[in-house]
Amino acid sequence: MGRAINRLSASGVKTASVGKHADGGGLWLVKREDGGAQWVLRVTVHGRRREMGLGAYPDRSLKEAREVADTWRAVARQGLDPIKERERQRREAARNIHMLADIALDAFESRKAELKGDGKAGRWFSPLELHVLPKLGRVPVADIDQKDIRDTLAPIWHTKAATAEKAMSRLTIVLRHAAALGLEVDLQATEKAKALLGRQRHTVTNVPSLPWQDVPAFYQSLGGSITELALRLLILTGARSGPLRNIHVEQIDGDVWTIPADDMKGRKGATKEFRVPLSAEAQRVIAEARKFARDGFLFPGAKRGVISDMTMTALMDRRGMKERPHGFRTSLRVWLAEATNAPHDVAEMCISHMVGSKTVQAYKRTDFLEQRRALMERWSEAVSKKNSASRIFQMAR
Template structure:
């Protein structure tokens, strides 16, 4: 009621510059919906109006920044918008959004540019970047701190400050993050935005040199493999036990093992599809794994519990890394699922079992440069079969003594 009386009074008595200057706390009406609101000695200008029967108040600026004439001019601008049937607040929000979009088109934020760079690259990443979580180092350590900064405004100190907390404590992660930032800056620069990739190089220089000693994956000694295999056999036909036995016998990576399917096995060959093979998109191909008699026996055991996945988890999805490594730890024998590959490779090396090329191909490693690979196209399936048969006999305790294999040996 008081506001309505104030409005009617304001129609008769408009404010003067002197009144505005001397105004105390309270509401001071100028007419046409313009009100000076003062509280605690501070004033602000408000435009009061009704739209579609709804009473609204729109702040148009502080008394310290706007004179009475300025406030009236802005009030008239928004009153004109109201006369057209538009809600002034909605119109202003739309205007500000358009201005932000215009700025973003000319000078995007680091977060927006990172997303754009990722979208441009993800077709070349395995699983379109989801498997390697390309954005993860940025999302965790960079974007929360400087993601809203415009590319042209980012200083090397901003990057340095964002990564300093993890530069030495979590250096591999920090290195991934700064490599991603470098890609983002290069992408932005090539897209024509105002930024300099040297900023990232300068930030890395400021962060300093880190002498990082990589931690090797714990691996079971090859001499302990027969004991481990026997322990797993005695524990029964649990999915985690069978998965570990399969991993020992085939020597493939964790993802390939845990996602193994019966329809990937034909006779004594298991073909791992490209979506479970480590490597860049377009640079990997399916991988054939010769199955020893023992590996085929494990597959037969698995078929008694499932007709889809060899090693299903509780929810019908592939068994987890955690479950398999937990089973391995329960045997009391040191090692990890991934470390079993090292066990095999060390067994080969210590006993001179086969050539370097055969051993590395068993592990699915790329051998030679691009030119060499263009001529040497064999996947060495038969030499690998001989080696994995010998490895299976050793793992199961059938051959206590390791005898070098002639197949695949040089000279």
């Protein structure tokens, strides 16, 4: 019995001739004509002979081959197929390596080139980071199913519907990214999770806005910091926060600011840029802001990039206001409706709203620039003229 196993010696293995050499207990050394050699283990499971490779020699020594063979013989004695068991262990190891958090970060890095502004800076990633990864980040992406997603997003599905939708959308992208990497994932998991969560019950609320009558006092309370100048220009132009915070000095030509098509909301892939007329007051604000410009951006952030949307919101919060920067677009639109005779299409264009279907827009070759120029000059005079507010608006500097 002692000669039944461990028949080979280290020196004998080294000088073995071409062919198969038994060490006993099913362990064989297979020497090839090209000089290479392979360890092979033969076992019988449920009457079926199985042959599995244990690695190459000399990468795996005789001693190591015997130890590995002992491990898989023990598996076979339990009635398990060692080859299938090894594959199962490999799949398990692969799942443990590809955690959702790692795949999500990789997906984010891959998409950065097509993201703009805050998205590139991390805003795209934040719904995942705040609402998904704390619970599922360390779960192997291959193991995530619709019930995991449902349980994760259920707490905010109805109370923070928009945020939950963004998180679900981002998770769908991450799962697709995982599939592109060759991982086995359920690409329908998010859709199944939506079915389990049910239709969202929420009421859409408008962004709080300041009555236009109170805008002059607020405007006049603003100082000359980067954030305050950005708010001033936001009010004067009726622009959205994103394009304004990312405004580049090269986009300004005299009294016209041209917003690139890619920065216009709702125009993905559009080829049409948008011109914004700049009033005398708007040009004055821009001139004051130029002294802060960095890397060509008029409103740079403290360390890098540009100021964030939350920077302007925080200023209004500190003043005890419930209104938000985006609400000044509403203030302007209501002023246009109540204090001017601006035609509907012109008023809508003042806040860069496209009127009519895509077909109608295709044939409408004007952006009413001159008519808007006159209206925006009146708006600027109204908000910047001292004592023009009909109410006293107390603001702490």
